[in-house]
Amino acid sequence: MIADPLSDVLQLLRPRAYGFRGLDIGGDWSLCLPPQPVVRCYALRTGACGLWLDGVAPVQLAAGDFVLLPQGQGLVMGSRPDAPRVDLERFFTTASGDTAIFEEGGDCRGLGGYFEMAGMAADQLLRALSPVVRLGAGADASGLLWLVDRLMAELRTPRPGGRLIAEHLSQTLLVEALRLHLATAAQRTGTWLAALADPQLARAIEAMHADPGGRWTLDALAKISGLSRSGFAQRFSDACGEPAITYLARWRMMLASDRLARGVPTAIVARELGYGSESAFGAAFRRITGMSPGRFRSA
Structure with missing residues (x-):
């Protein structure tokens, strides 16, 4: 059997925690998250928004974009970095898998979440990635959006076996994102x-x-x-x-x-x-x- 090094490393990852929520917002807004030792990912359904991270050039996201943030930097996401803040307490009290609606929604819709990984394999993998892994709509990110939707559904409506399915979906999501990244982006040397x-x-x-x-x-x-x-x-x-x-x-x-x-x-x-x-x-x-x-x- 031919070895598959990427699968080998990913099989050693142990998701300790994960969660996904939707956001449907209107008007001028921003969401500010502190640094955390997690892998964050966001998928934008409609509208557009910016992404500002510590030590990284600003990123503009459009409908269909999927972005993976493997190094857990602090970030601001929104229409502009100094726009009125989304109420984090209200946002995070929204049940995992549900969508939080602000200002009646309609202008920008998306999904976001995180994985908390454990072990040497996680360190080895995450150090090898760029701070921002962006996969545009042209990179065939539709499969990623389907996985996020499916994961959201499992978290929103717990059923027998749901925890195992959610773990598999989260790992598959990471694999698919890395596949597209390898196929569409030049890798940094030194990894x-x-x-x-x-x-x-x-x-x-x-x-x-x-x-x-x-x-x-x-x-x-x-x-x-x-x-x-x-x-x-x-x-x-x-x-x-x-x-x-x-x-x-x-x-x-x-x-x-x-x-x-x-x-x-x-x-x-x-x-x-x-x-x-x-x-x-x-x-x-x-x-x-x-x-x-x-x-x-x-x-």
Whole structure:
């Protein structure tokens, strides 16, 4: 089976919390949200509005746009940044899945929400993304809007199995947004997504994900990529921001964290991930995560 690195990382994400609400508003308005360690996303149905984030150039959104904000910056959204504020207390007391209506609505309609992710995989993924991932109507964002609508419906009318469906929908929403982002936008260098977008480097990443416990060397990875050893090493470091062997070690520890959290014995985790002894695995785990496997498991 061919490895799918993006799916591998996303499968390790553990949504701890999520919520979506609709907003239907008229007139001059703004919504101000503080920084939070969450992934935010917004879909605009009708009308237009601006988006102002800390340290990022203003973004203008139009009907059909979908935007993912993976780094949890503080933001202002609205007709202008200094417009009258939406009553946050009233907005957030609206039940998840419902739509809050302000000033009789009609001018701007959209959906918004957040995911709170946990674990090393979340950090690895979110650091690789731009502060603003915008997918316009021309980027075939209709599938994203359908997913948001379906998620809103599950949250609005709880039914048996709804929590599991909502978790799957939220993960699918993130996958679809990242797929479109990879297909339509140039990746920033210095991230593993940039390396994944390079077809030759992607072969090496796929090989490492298919056999994370393998005895990988630069020579072997370069051969898979169809590049010289030195050419591969430089190209991978430039794209990913770290050497290929460092990426492999970090990926192993992401897998190890997941398995330890699920109760897999340390000796088995060490063997599966290519370490000759528990002590060698423990040293590598401590170097990358900052704690021992035992301390991580108890935490």
